[in-house]
Amino acid sequence: MAAASALVSRKLPRLLSLGRRMLNDPAEAEDVAQETLIRTWKQAPTWVAGKARIDTWMHRVALNLCYDRLRRRKDNVSPDEVEIIDETDGPSVQLEQAQTASALQKALAQLPERQRTAITLNYFQEMSNIEAAATMGVSIEALESLLARARRTLRVLMSEQTEIPGKTGVKR
Structure with missing residues (x-):
């Protein structure tokens, strides 16, 4: 549990940021980050150290999930909905x-x-x-x-x- 907690605290902010930038939707970004962490947890027993960096793999998973969501969208999020102040x-x-x-x-x-x-x-x-x-x-x-x-x-x-x-x- 400590390892899972450490992984979530270290990786969640960057996964959320990636999802927000790619999807322009905080709720979808949270879903992508959560799904990425779940997939990481499920794959942990088969992980081979040295084959690939966990960061790279997690970002690839998150990116693929973002692509899937973008493909399913019928309309784009309006830039007016994004507020950075x-x-x-x-x-x-x-x-x-x-x-x-x-x-x-x-x-x-x-x-x-x-x-x-x-x-x-x-x-x-x-x-x-x-x-x-x-x-x-x-x-x-x-x-x-x-x-x-x-x-x-x-x-x-x-x-x-x-x-x-x-x-x-x-x-x-």
Whole structure:
């Protein structure tokens, strides 16, 4: 029981974070994290140390569960439902942060699934390129290519979302 408790306390926050970023739904993220932990517990007796890192395996399971849920969805979560506010800042800073978070969420939702996954694992899950590549089952070069394409696309999408209509080159 102590080992299970330690595993949950160490891994749950990152699994929840991955689920939230991929699914934009805290309840679904909790379901994914819980299912990942259950599968880990069930597979524990057959685990072979040294064959793969438990972190990589757990993130792969969570990622696959997220993909399954995304495939089953008929409609996307509206970026308006995502609210990220830092209460220590003033209202104008909060508004700007909320607008930036909303624009980023919209831009991330427009990325192809593999690019969004690469960005999520690398930036939001703070995985190294090696860990993210292993989690996605691709080479490091393929991951770096996905990241480069995703960054370029995000740059364009973010700049398009911050332009004032009718005025070229003017940003809000």
